Amino acid sequence: GAVVSQHPSRVICKSGTSVKIECRSLDFQATTMFWYRQFPKKSLMLMATSNEGSKATYEQGVEKDKFLINHASLTLSTLTVTSAHPEDSSFYICSASTSGSTDTQYFGPGTRLTVL
Amino acid sequence: DQQVKQNSPSLSVQEGRISILNCDYTNSMFDYFLWYKKYPAEGPTFLISISSIKDKNEDGRFTVFLNKSAKHLSLHIVPSQPGDSAVYFCAASESEPGTYKYIFGTGTRLKVLA
Numbered sequence: 001g002a003v004v005s006q007h008p009s010r011v012i013c014k015s016g017t018s019v020k021i022e023c024r025s026l027d028f029q030a031t032t033m034f035w036y037r038q039f040p041k042k043s044l045m046l047m048a049t050s051n052e053g054s055k056a057t058y059e060q061g062v063e064k065d066k067f068l069i070n071h072a073s074l075t076l077s078t079l080t081v082t083s084a085h086p087e088d089s090s091f092y093i094c095s096a097s098t099s100g101s102t103d104t105q106y107f108g109p110g111t112r113l114t115v116l
Numbered sequence: 117d118q119q120v121k122q123n124s125p126s127l128s129v130q131e132g133r134i135s136i137l138n139c140d141y142t143n144s145m146f147d148y149f150l151w152y153k154k155y156p157a158e159g160p161t162f163l164i165s166i167s168s169i170k171d172k173n174e175d176g177r178f179t180v181f182l183n184k185s186a187k188h189l190s191l192h193i194v195p196s197q198p199g200d201s202a203v204y205f206c207a208a209s210e211s212e213p214g215t216y217k218y219i220f221g222t223g224t225r226l227k228v229l230a
Binding site (some may be wrong): 002005036044053093095103106107109110 | 118150161218223
């Protein structure tokens with residue numbers, strides 16, 4: 001079955017530093033990858049949609065200069081949180097789709113980011 | 117391998133009838149389960165959850181049933197309404213203090229026909 005991994009699973013960093021989170025599709029080619037942020041009430045917020053080889057499409061209210069997304073290959077997308085602040089502490093989840101449709105998405109296990 | 121599976125990618129139901137969405141899991145360590153609802157161009161929103169100490173949780177028109185021996189959960193929506201048309205994801209986790217680590221299924225698109 002389709003598997004998506006995320007690395008790291010947990011990261012703790014100091015305020016002002018940058019953190020990179022990787023999302024990999026292990027056994028399939030992901031045409032599209034999605035990045036979500038999970039808030040304490042459990043709902044997921046879609047941050048951006050990335051297609052391989054093109055710029056990511058960010059949702060309204062998401063700062064593209066702060067959350068840098070790169071989708072360099074059909075199996076890898078990265079989210080870099082630049083100049084992280086404590087309010088960026090959250091759970092970040094990626095998902096991958098083979099067709100670009102949001103109906104069938106393979107979710108990664110998530111990355112817990114804590115900014116001190 | 118997929119630890120949480122939603123084997124039906126789509127489901128159509130007449131308005132007013134019951135919608136039943138199914139989810140199977142393989143990891144016996146999972147003890148907390150959630151259902152999310154997702155509209156197009158939005159992130160999934162939390163709908164209802166159930167812990168493994170229960171076999172049923174009800175919230176208005178939505179009821180989640182858990183069968184631990186079968187490693188199966190289902191979401192019942194009754195009566196179904198056109199506004200329920202969305203993609204539904206189930207998710208599961210092992211209880212771990214301070215974490216929201218969930219394993220998601222691939223989603224089932226529900227279409228409620230007027």
